[in-house]
Amino acid sequence: MMTERSFTQTVGGQRRRRTGGVMDSGSAASARRRAELVAQAARAHVAGVDLLRALDVLDDLEDADEIEQTPSDEIRIVDGQLAILGGVLRECLLDQGRDHRPDQVVEVSQALHEIHTVRFAIHDHVGHERLRRLDRLDRGLRRLRTVTDQDELLAMVCEVAADAGGFDRVMLSRVDEETWRPWRSHATTMGETERAFRDWIRDVPGIRLSHMLLESELVRRREPAIVLRADDDARVYGPMAQASGLTSYVVAPILSGERVIGLLHADNRDAEVVELDRDILWFFAIGFAQVFERAVLLARLREQRSQVMEAMRSVDAVLDDLATSAIDLTRRDEAAVVVSRNAPPVGIERPQALERVLTSREFEVLTLMATGATNERIAQRLVIATGTVKSHVKQILRKLRVENRAEAISQFLRLTIGARED
Incomplete structure (x- = not known):
């Protein structure tokens, strides 16, 4: 090429x-x-x-x-x-x-x-x-499977695809709803055409997927394709073919479940691609999708684990503070007020969503529920009657519109840890 x-x-x-x-x-x-x-x-x-x-x-x-x-x-x-x-x-x-x-x-x-x-x-x-x-x-x-960082995988995928598939050039694209975005490329040898194509990728805006484009067909059918004569195929995106000097190429979708999240284009210099090239790129795209999905899930698990551990440390601090609070010669209801004032939930900010629906005492009860404490345990910690704890629990479930303690604890952890969009 x-x-x-x-x-x-x-x-x-x-x-x-x-x-x-x-x-x-x-x-x-x-x-x-x-x-x-x-x-x-x-x-x-x-x-x-x-x-x-x-x-x-x-x-x-x-x-x-x-x-x-x-x-x-x-x-x-x-x-x-x-x-x-x-x-x-x-x-x-x-x-x-x-x-x-x-x-x-x-x-x-x-x-x-x-x-x-x-x-x-x-x-x-x-x-x-x-x-x-x-x-x-x-x-x-196998080389990709040793990598667990998703950013590192994205940085190396084009080079590995070229080497493993026997291609001279590979381009990675992202697919976002109805938009196709050429993103990264790799060439085994950098010449004038490759440099011009790299500049084109950097400057090209998102391309709307229309019914006339080959890429639109790939997203719809979720199958690979081969183009033998780019200059004669009406489905080929003209600006890409012109910028890259494409004569024939293969393209395969990268799937996440049933959704196409990206595309891989590949070709060879001065040689037409064949059906085997299409199949090889398709097998690589399937393998890469699995490796990348694993890396993303591992990253999410590490992040969630870190947040849960931080929440548990905060809850542990609350319990320690409650257990070591000074004891005065007062009635039980007065002692509860003292504990409440002297032992606020350390390290756990009270989210506005909970602040609007729960009282301070109900929030304390919910905090202790999240540690797995029983009603009797909570009553001992807060120096209140078990019946009072049951009443608070009942109000918490009603206000949070949940059916049981497990759902209430789940909602508490989600709101206090802080939900993030993936």
Whole structure:
């Protein structure tokens, strides 16, 4: 697609990519093997077509022009061409209306054997290539699983996706309701085009997701997609393609439950993407979503744990202060007033929401309830009758509009700790 230090090589009609003059050894070996198979397939195809001509079979076929087409240099397409040619040869061999000489039967059988041999080798190569890519992907995801900080994950996701998926460029976008926001990118080699694209990402505003955009389709269907010709696809967002020099690319959604929260775009320099690239990016997006969700949940748990521990320390301080308050020779109801004045809830601010509905005594009772204290325990701490505690508890439940003590305690902790929007 670009850059100063990248160039292409044509091997068996397949464009290979190099970065900085060095090509991944696995990719280089795969490209050589692919080129060999394409060449073998072409020879088998030409031999099969020549044999059909010699047997005067092509003239009787409606799709003769398609069969005689020049073999493709794309390995999956040439495999399909061989499948069609093999089917015609097999029908020719089984046709009872044709009187073939023994030597012709041998030639057709040999041609079929060669076609099946090449097709088996193609399928074997494609399978091994997929396993190699998946193994590389797994190594990249293992690297992400060691990280538990969500900011660090977001900072490294594009680079890891490029390395694990075998891509030259990766872009991360956020999806917020009906808006698509290109956010971060990574390129294995920084050239003029990459720098211009990075500036475009920094300056581009949020893009409204319309029904015409490919990204809108991804958000709706929650599935990956492949674009083979960006200049001819009406769904492609033109400014992005122009800024990046895209020719073909793959894109996959990042899911949180059923909701799309982001997108990953990826492409290769000077090489068209294939279906395997789409699948690899999709598998990476699924793995990253799980790792990122875990990091977010861990962060929330750490924060909540810290707040709960702080609340418990404050409650403990209240209990200590109540337990160590001075005792005077007074009646029980007078002593309760003294305790109330001398032992305010230390460290727990009384939220306005509770201040409007609860009295000071009810707030003290609710504070002690939050520690798990029974009515008898609360009565001892506040030096009041158990029946009085029950009356306070009943009023607290009514005023907070809850059914039981557990719900009242939950509401108390939420309001005193301080609810925060995620």
